[in-house]
Amino acid sequence: MTLSTYDLACSAPMIPVIVIEDIAHAVPLAQALVAGGIKVLEVTLRTPVALDAIREIIANVPDAIVGAGTLRTPADVDACLKAGCTFGVSPGAPDALMQAVATNKFPFLPGCATPTEAMRLADQGHEVVKFFPASAAGGAPMLKALSSPLPNVKFCPTGGVSLDNAKDYLDLPNVVTVGGSWVAPVHHMIAGDWDAIEQIARNTAATLGN
Numbered sequence: 456m457t458l459s460t461y462d463l464a465c466s467a468p469m470i471p472v473i474v475i476e477d478i479a480h481a482v483p484l485a486q487a488l489v490a491g492g493i494k495v496l497e498v499t500l501r502t503p504v505a506l507d508a509i510r511e512i513i514a515n516v517p518d519a520i521v522g523a524g525t526l527r528t529p530a531d532v533d534a535c536l537k538a539g540c541t542f543g544v545s546p547g548a549p550d551a552l553m554q555a556v557a558t559n560k561f562p563f564l565p566g567c568a569t570p571t572e573a574m575r576l577a578d579q580g581h582e583v584v585k586f587f588p589a590s591a592a593g594g595a596p597m598l599k600a601l602s603s604p605l606p607n608v609k610f611c612p613t614g615g616v617s618l619d620n621a622k623d624y625l626d627l628p629n630v631v632t633v634g635g636s637w638v639a640p641v642h643h644m645i646a647g648d649w650d651a652i653e654q655i656a657r658n659t660a661a662t663l664g665n
């Protein structure tokens with residue numbers, strides 16, 4: 456069954472923005488997040504091992520729902536589909552990228568930071584979009600201001616979101632989930648402290664709920 460991006464976003468207490476530098480981290484990181492209750496994972500295409508990491512997680516952590524982030528080009532869409540990604544995420548929505556997404560019917564969270572960008576994506580059929588960079592682009596007050604004029608657009612704010620401020624966003628009627636890197640701190644990954652990451656994930660899932 457193919458889940459819509461909307462269903463995926465609504466099912467996730469938050470979507471971790473993951474940067475994997477060492478392929479050896481991929482599987483234990485995903486196992487820790489899933490064990491802690493965070494199953495929808497966004498592995499960013501920011502490192503040379505990102506696609507291999509995605510393939511390893513898909514092969515070894517069956518309960519993870521694995522997507523790719525930081526997609527910028529049609530080639531990124533091709534690579535993600537070949538790797539088996541369930542969904543994709545982008546900080547923006549350039550025309551060529553969106554054309555590839557539409558051609559492939561790829562479940563996708565495109566990025567926007569303004570009302571016009573959000574309206575254009577809604578016109579293209581995107582029920583939920585990423586609001587990025589959330590805190591720099593106006594934070595929760597900005598999304599609150601958009602909820603009345605744009606009731607048809609739901610958001611996943613990302614960028615500067617933390618466990619301390621996530622509820623400010625999630626309490627809004629137009630926010631279905633949030634994204635953030637706080638559940639996969641680099642220092643814990645380098646130390647191989649997967650128990651610490653599982654605990655952060657567990658605390659995050661319990662605090663944000665569904």
Ligand code: 3PG
Binds near residue numbers: 587615616
């Ligand atoms: C990113 O682009 O890295 C994401 O928006 C995550 O931002 P954060 O590190 O502020 O959570």
